[in-house]
Amino acid sequence: MSRTVVVLAVLVLAVAGAVAGLFVILNRAEGPAIELVRPTDLVGRSAVFEATVEAPRSELTALEAVIEQDGAAYPLFSFGDPAAADMRQEGPDRIRINRTFDRESHPEIRAGTATVRVSATRPVVFGLSERSTTVAVDVEVRLQPPRLAVASTFHYVNHGGSEAVVYTVSPSDSESGVRVGDRLYPGYPAAGLVEAAGDNLRLAFFALDYDQDLNTPIELYATDAAGNEASAQFDHRRFPRNFRRARINVSDGFLRRVVPSIVSQAPELADEQPDGTDEDLLDLYLFINGELRRQNRATLIELAAGTAPQVLWDGAFRQLANSQVESGFADHRTYLYEGDEVDQQVHLGFDLASTANAPIRASNDGVVVRADYFGIYGNCVIVDHGMGLQSLYAHLSSIAVSPGDGVEQGQQLGLSGQTGLAGGDHLHFAMLLNGRPVSPVEWWDPHWIEDRILRKLRAASGAGD
Ligand SMILES: [Zn+2]
Known part of the structure; x- marks a missing residue:
């Protein structure tokens, strides 16, 4: 064999090896990884399309998303025209696209089934070839907003007080309730409270809080599983209330008794150590009366989220x-200190004085959700009565129940005292709706319970479907 033949044979083998190598790379190369984040099952009148696409160095030659219905495809995203979408690079290999689409951007889409399809292509082997991936999900398009119908009449709400409304919502898996300004009061299934009621009947308690304007808008709201929203007005009257004004003298004796005790027990004040001077005690007192009071109120709102979905009281x-x-x-x-005004706060409960260490009893049936030292409230018990309603008992000297305990009306919760921000032995009692204090006078009044709640539930008998 000549030298030339040997060289040629080696060359042929080398080329064949390179070609085989390319085939191996090609066979192993995968298309971009696509995750369709939204929508996954339902599309409403307004919906969000969101997907992530992963490829080495985010090199893509094509990226398209469409919604298909009845054989036609309507673009949701295109590399060439990303106008309506927000596209973000999330690390070197990954991008996220996100856009809202609705009746205006996609007037062709009708109620019924549709398919959302995302395709992406990336170059492989130095651009000699390409690899593609497609992800598709079938969705149901729902365009009809939820329907609300009020079943109760005569809604009277006192400023700082509560009220109830009975209504139906369809579809029955919608979230719904009463919106008072920026505050939401969820409605709960009322079937167990109303004779022959359908499973779309709801009862919602709501309040016009003392710190909201008397003319704050009040309406029913609903959002269905596809995100479609609806609202409805219901007849109601509002009554102003005069809130009293009081002046409280803060004495050194009071500060020396309450401040070090709260500082030593409230975790929010773990870094504070009173230096013993009266000025320092006053500063700490103002922090407790302002900031700690605010933190405690925020905690009450968080706590209300765990309320039972049914009425526990009777x-x-x-x-x-x-x-x-x-x-x-x-x-x-x-608040006055040595004659000077040092603070202003609103007192959101009732101070009830009896004898020292008086037995404190559950105001109604419910479940204990908190029983421990709680900032300005000192030793405190909170009882959940369901559907957002809770009662709070503060400044106790001792606590006789634990979280999770079911309690009956009249059952002893502990003994009165003067722990926390208390000037003497008394019970600070508050009724809370969704974690915000409402006037307890209404809830103490059997006539109010009858007129505002029980009458409405009886009248709704047979309502809903
Ligand atoms: Zn009080």
């Missing part, structure tokens, strides 16, 4: 026996 709530009302709901308090 009949009027009970006031502390033989007690003297020392302070009303939503009193506006001005």
